[in-house]
Amino acid sequence: MAADAPLRLSDTQACVDAVIERVGKSITLGLPLGLGKPVRFVNALYQRAKDDPTINLHIVTALSLLAPLGASSLEKRFMGPFTERLYGRIPELTYARDVSANRLPDNVKVSEFFFKAGSYLNNTEQQRNYVCTNYTHAVRDLMALGVNVVGQMVSPGAEHGQPGQVSLSSNPDLSLDLLPLMRQREAEGTPVAMVAELNGQMPFMGQHAAIADQRFDIVLEHRASDYPLFSAPQMAISPEDHLIGFYASALLKDGGTLQVGIGSLGAALVHSTILRHRHNASWKSVFNHLNVAENFPLVTTEGGAEPFSKGLYGCSEMMVDGFYYLLEAGVLTREVYDHAGLQGLINRGEITQRVTLDTLDVLHREKLIDSPLRARDVRWLSRLGIFKADVEFKGGRLTVGEQSLDTDLANDESREAIRVLALGDRLTGGIVMHGGFYVGPEKFYQALRELPAKDRDRICMTSVNYINHLYDHEFGNQRLKAAQRVHGRFINSAMMYTLSGAAVSDGLDDGRVVSGVGGQYNFVAMAHELPGARSILTLRSRRVSGGKAVSNIVFNYGHCTIPRHLRDIVITEYGIADLRGQPDEQVYLRLIRIADSRFQPELLEQAKKAGKVSRDFRLPAHWCNNTPEAVREALGAAGDRDAFPAFPFGCDFTDEELTLGKALKALKTATATRRGKLSTLWQALREKDEEGRYASFLERMGLTRPGGLKAKLDQRLVIHGLRKTDTQPDTGNQET
Known part of the structure; x- marks a missing residue:
């Protein structure tokens, strides 16, 4: 031992x-x-x-x-x-x-x-x-x-x-x-x-x-x-990611619960949520441009378009740095308490944060405290801030300094004395964030180190079983968690999604593991268990593979992470698919609706061939504008080109590195095929920087005076990549 x-x-x-x-x-x-x-x-x-x-x-x-x-x-x-x-x-x-x-x-x-x-x-x-x-x-x-x-x-x-x-x-x-x-x-x-x-x-x-x-x-x-902590730099948020995050932010219910994962899609959601709260007019301009309420009426019943007056509560296995920004912005403000009965009363509005004699009356009515009060009642009330910290229970009475008070809540004189001398001002001990682990940028760690004690005490890092599971016995029961997690929105990302409603998030059909299941299954399953909760899976509609655009919404796939019977809400940059409880034909069509328009005809034909969609169905015209150009046009509706920046929460790269990163990414894309590689090399061999336009970039890459054939070729490739892209730093549009 x-x-x-x-x-x-x-x-x-x-x-x-x-x-x-x-x-x-x-x-x-x-x-x-x-x-x-x-x-x-x-x-x-x-x-x-x-x-x-x-x-x-x-x-x-x-x-x-x-x-x-x-x-x-x-x-x-x-x-x-x-x-x-x-x-x-x-x-x-x-x-x-x-x-x-x-x-x-x-x-x-x-x-x-x-x-x-x-x-x-x-x-x-x-x-x-x-x-x-x-x-x-x-x-x-x-x-x-x-x-x-x-x-x-x-x-x-x-x-x-x-x-x-x-x-x-x-x-x-x-x-x-x-x-x-x-x-x-x-x-x-x-x-x-x-x-x-x-x-x-x-x-x-x-x-x-x-x-x-x-x-x-x-x-x-x-x-x-003592050494610094390993940091995970901010990832660039592409326009597509921003629009996915925007749609997700419209599904957040004021007074609800938020879980979100790491990466640019999670950061995009946080940014749009803050935009909705702090710059609602800009947010609504995009909302109206996209006709979100009309095209996806789910947002009216399950989400909202107004700032957060009640606030959100965070309950996420990973406390991403975005939760800190939500706290800072005044969004992460809904406090929960570790008592199911009390939490239920708060949810129903029968008890508010402000403490009055009515607070005691409601608690007594619900048999959560006795009258006359007992020692355990006084300890509990003091812990919650309902009674002041210096209130004690001695000899069957309340003592406050030199004063001794009767504890009978039915006695008018006792009530008045308790009101004047014993009652606190507001509830204390509430938690705005339950998290299991965190990883993030150094800026995030520094913010946690510098948090005032009162704010740090509102964050509870705890067991993953408390957060991901409804039924653990160590830290809380199902009734408590259900009371805390009202209007839960569990938002995670997937790599691919099948038309039948299965998510591919952790592996490939050849058996190779990309990442892992982690807690995604738990949150999806919990969303189906908790009243009013929804699982939201986000994914980009397409990816580039071998130099070609490929759809991430597929007819079928040989591996799945989340089975189709747990299908719920899916979001791409082209909208929201509400799949819960829908017949298969609607599931297939709603997913085709939010696919990239280049792949919609083929997906529809596969669905028809499988007998899942009527042969008479034709793609409506308003489904067929799912293009990258439409994404950029939608974000532009905010009226401010900086409303959706690539790095809304800071960046560890310099402007010079961002420009180089964009150029190198373009080179990688151009050389993804054998033909593209040969073409790029041929073009690069003829590149020179006689005007010195790229001198600072070449110096950053250590290629000012290259020695050897390989280094000289690298120099030419960098010049070619910079020439193909915009060589002026533009942190609002680039990906690194």
Whole structure:
């Protein structure tokens, strides 16, 4: 069993020694998803395994983050300075780099249940070791794999006025459930080791994430070498992404609940939601231009077009940085409470944030408190701010300073005394955001570190089972969650969608895993369980593959992540398809309606051939303008060309890098086919920059004075790419 105080060490080698002494040389190491990996400890343990082949190390985790290096010589030249600027002071996860390079030693295996999208498509070792599991089952599966060591980076509590505590901060998602199971395993006779690595750069998040440091066996602390947190830069939001986010923002119900995932589609939704709230006239100009209410009447019943007077509550396995911007903008303001009865009264408007004697009367009527009041009632009322903090219960009476009050709510004199001396002003202790984990830009981490205590206390980082699941018993019950998650909008992205209503989000039909199921299934299923909730899957209508445009709405596909019986709402840049409860013909037609017009005839013909759509059906004319030009025209209706920028929340790239990124992307597209590659190379060979127009860009790429044939060709390719695109920085229109 864990000692009263953990072993405190400042040396990583001593930490590894202590772990091996506890569990031996057969180690199954469980690590948090994403940010919370204790890099110093993990690197030391991995190096020890590389040096000692008698150690058998199995690392089980998800989302091992690595700085991008680039594949081609041009990508490496572009990414080098950028990577050094963002990640130069952050130690790299050496096992992850070795996994990427296919150079793990024979005595080390790495299994992940969620990949960074597309990162291991061509890595057969990782494809074989992938563990397919729902996020809510990850702890169960970690235990089944025999985890005997857990490592996590945590925030120290001492400097935040919490001595003896640490914060799981970015990753209570699995750890809150895993740690007690590990102790149970230890009690049953299996040696275990729990290692916490302190890092003062981690924001100290309280609520459920703050735990006693003695729940760990070993605490590794060397504050002089605290390193910055791994950041995920903002991705550019394309016009298509913006319009998808715009449609999704029209489905948010004031006073409702929001879950959203990472990436440009999630950022686009957040931007349009803030636009709807803060610049409603501009937002409505686009809304009216697209005739959204007429074309997609679902927004009238399920969403809205006005600013958020009641606000939203966030409940998302990943607390993306967008939730911070929603908090800052005054959208994320709906507070929820950890009592189902109280939350139900708030939902029905029978209790408001403002505290009055009516508050006590309603609570008494609903049998949530007694009259005369009892000690437990007073404690509960004080915790909620209904009573002032200095109100106490002594000898059957309320004491407020020198005053002693009767607790009979039916007595007029007692009521008046309670009103004057004991009542607080407004409810306290509400939560506006429940999150399981976070990863984001450094700007986001800094914002969390600087949040005033009162705002930080309104954010509860907690177990993923609390967030993704309705039925867990540890942190809350189904009735409480249903009361908190009114008008739930669970918004996730897919890669493809079939006409029958199945979503393809995590893998390909040849068996290769792109990312992982994560929590998408849980949120889709929850939307069908909760009254008034909707699942919204977003996807771009098309992609470019092999230099050609390809539809992401397909007739069928050999793999699915979300089965068709869970179909609900689907959004592309061309509109909203409401599929819930619809017959198959309507499902097929509504999806064809929001497909790119280049692919609508073929999709319709396939549907007719399968007997799913009547042979008499013809595409209506107003369906047939689903083009990129129409997307840009719609966004232009806002009347401000900066209303939908590529980087609404900041950018880690310089203007020069954005221009280069656009040029390199154009080159990549042009060389996607053999014919395109030969044509591009032929054109590039004739390029020169005699006027010095591109000198600064070539200097940034290290190609001012290229040596060798390869470098000279790279120089010509960069000039060609810049000439083909707009060489003037334009952060409002580019993708990197």
